[in-house]
Amino acid sequence: MPVGILASGAAASGYEVNLFFTFWGLNAISKRGMQAQPQVDKNYEQMGSMMMKRMMEMKFPMWTQLVSEAKEVGEVKVYACSTTMEFFGLKKEDLAEFVDDVVGVATFLDRAEGGTTLFI
């Protein structure tokens, strides 16, 4: 969710946004991962259902919806890590539609150079 909020807010404000999904993050942009029930960190487990309920009451969009909207309003590129894809046995077609490219870390760092990098 923070990924969606930051990416869409930044895109709307005219920042160039590059999102790189790796390791467990990659699961979040696989079609299989997106269909599964969202996972809540063990430390916050008892808050999971309450948070889902509040988000629905607030009519807050899904983070994937925010990323898609971010791509409509600004310059947003979504990259998947090639190494992690091999680890998990994923192919490009197993990933969400909004993924632009499968790249390595050097490509991501090159595109993101000079900007602010957040590890979420």
Next chain:
Amino acid sequence: MSTEAKISKTLDVKGMYCPGPVMETAKAIKQINVGEVLEVLATDPAAKPDIEAWARRTGHQILDIQQQGGVTRILVKRAK
């Protein structure tokens, strides 16, 4: 209070939370012409600082901000 500008479009984002108001403002500003004024009505307490920051980044001009009864009314002039 500043002299009332002629409003070309009103964007009602009451009930939306960050980043909703900024996103919708960014979309709506493209629907008016350069020099025209967009009126934004929001209830998110982050809307005022957020749209101010957005305007600084994007170069659009904020003409007026009023807060009344939990609603923030922002007038933005499209600069480019």
